[in-house]
Amino acid sequence: MNAEALTVPPLPGDATALIADMGARARAAAKRLALTPTADKAAALRAAAAAIRSRAADILAANEEDMAAGQKNGLSGAMLDRLRLDEARLGAIADAIDAVAGLPDPVGGEIDRVTRPNGLVLSRVRVPLGVIGIIYESRPNVTADAAALGLMSGNAVILRGGSEAVHSNRAIHAAFAVGLVEAGLSADAVQLVPTQDRAAVGAMLRAQGLIDIIVPRGGKGLVARVQDEARVPVLAHLDGINHLYIDGAADPEKAVALAVNAKMRRTGVCGATETILIDRAYSAPLAIIDALIAAGCEVRGDKGVAALSPHVDPASATDWDTEYLDSIVSVAMVGGIAGALAHIDTHSSRHTDAIVTEDAGVAERFLTGVDSAIVMHNASTQFADGGEFGLGAEIGIATGRLHARGPVALEGLTTYKWLVWGSGQTRP
């Protein structure tokens, strides 16, 4: 490998200059990557995965440093668990890179083609976005996932991870870069911001012309800062205040199974259901409440729900707008589909909402009427995931309305250009 290509840029006192330098390198790398054949990108990813496996000891030692610092700094158990790497988790990270190498390359794909009456042939083809900035917290696997997705879609990536994972991120990034360079690509295709100075984040957010899109991956504080300060377009992921509506025509067996799965399969994921709405006309509401409680869930209900069971706590007004990410659910009785639509329109974060019903007409009304990124019929909201959607992997779930909505994977990291073929046509 070429050691020079791995040189980390000097750390200037000025974060803006640092990001300008990294951005210029990234732009140059992006121009080459946009024209790099699929096989070469895949080979680079496989080399990166191999490098992560062969450097496992280094990476795990670096992770030990982060874990020790995290314990010293009083990180919560959940935070420490997110931060922790072991052989199995590191193997999964490498496997995920290999999996991305096997995905279809979106670049060059034709979206549509038309021949105009004057003989001009127009085609829209997918091209990379350019330079993607990822600002993330705690989970060191994002370093590898984001690098792999960015590279496979022909984009250069500038990564800025959180302080708590700084050693892990550097070790994973170094291994990834070794793979890139071994495969003949530039290490500038995937750069890690070499400072934890918060000013570097600000410089990324204002790097118009250098960074084409910012993807924040983290808690509400990070996303809010990014949305407030960014002059670069942002692909943001906000709350998942998701609803499961049990219609009067729901199948009771499906209703119980879906309610328990949607809420309790994993409570900490953004696709978890936070509020269950039950049609007053539904025949067996108590079975749902009992099943949730039996599964270990705290149920906070409105008056109608509280009247069903002594184990239901009363919900307060804030419960309907809360993303618990925990074994807690708010449950309200509503007046049929109209009541469900009204509640969801007021309280949904427009991530994922679902209906359980055997009435196709009511299902259609729900799918049409709910304005969320993902709307489901007789399926668990926990399926809101790029892998489950067949996209292979995701860089996040977009809750905004522009560019991409819902799970964002390789295609979401591309744009298009118009190609026009003529035979000398001039415009009258």
Added chain:
Amino acid sequence: MNAEALTVPPLPGDATALIADMGARARAAAKRLALTPTADKAAALRAAAAAIRSRAADILAANEEDMAAGQKNGLSGAMLDRLRLDEARLGAIADAIDAVAGLPDPVGGEIDRVTRPNGLVLSRVRVPLGVIGIIYESRPNVTADAAALGLMSGNAVILRGGSEAVHSNRAIHAAFAVGLVEAGLSADAVQLVPTQDRAAVGAMLRAQGLIDIIVPRGGKGLVARVQDEARVPVLAHLDGINHLYIDGAADPEKAVALAVNAKMRRTGVCGATETILIDRAYSAPLAIIDALIAAGCEVRGDKGVAALSPHVDPASATDWDTEYLDSIVSVAMVGGIAGALAHIDTHSSRHTDAIVTEDAGVAERFLTGVDSAIVMHNASTQFADGGEFGLGAEIGIATGRLHARGPVALEGLTTYKWLVWGSGQTRP
């Protein structure tokens, strides 16, 4: 018609409160519009076109007021010409609304559909963006065009035109609103900001959650302000510094015709060519220069070009980065396709660039290698236009990379949602 529906909101001293009120009305209207059938939207547009025709005298009288004020305020001839309406221009505005009513409705269109191994059926369907804010200058036809495109794509629109056209815009908007209400839609679907206070523009740019996207239509000053201040996503149209590259293998007849058409057909449009690059291997460069000069174009050339003709002025360094929008062209000699790609990469504004060549391989290299919204082979850059692309009408040409690129028409004003049909699937 319902006069109450046309009531202009009160003008509070606080621009933020004004925009908040308009935004809330627009959101409510957008929710209804998203579910409004195509036929009803088309009927409303036809009623709006009819109202503009029947109120022609009022609108032309209002335009007279703007023209008189413009002359008094020393607007340039070009500005006054843009501002001016007459029977024919007003007829064209009404016809354009009718034309939009006949376009295919993008809402509800399925982008793709897949069945997963677990039986879940996933489909992406187009839905409106929501509330679109249009901030524009001088041309009163934008009032009608933007309203029509927004409505047909199921969006509510908040319009903020320039002071110089305030009476014309109000008269056109009032007629449009009459049509909406006559057809049974809410006038809140298309609102015009009732004040020229610049603070209202600032309030629109910061109306996160109220306005989903801002489309600026105007000069560099307006676009720069919008990009700097906006917290709402922006679909911006920057410069059109477009190139026409005459390859060594170009057909001389096509080369002359395309050079003259691309530069001179209309010099003030964003698709006009501003720089012509000529391969040093091309056999007949002088014929191109002579034809441009004969067509009334000032030619500014590099040394190689200046050596061809005494009528060529020397180009300065700034010429290569200038959007003339006038009968001026900069011309440079380059070393084949590689030289052309290098020049375009440095100087193009990434709007529209074209190659003239009979060599299919070189054409392919150009189409792949130029990273612009539109890249053409043997066609005039003046075709860069939504109408010419078969999109029916355009709200602008996007030079950014996200969401939509190139001509933005009805489809560009939509997003999508994921619909998921299950039969009770829970996630393992």
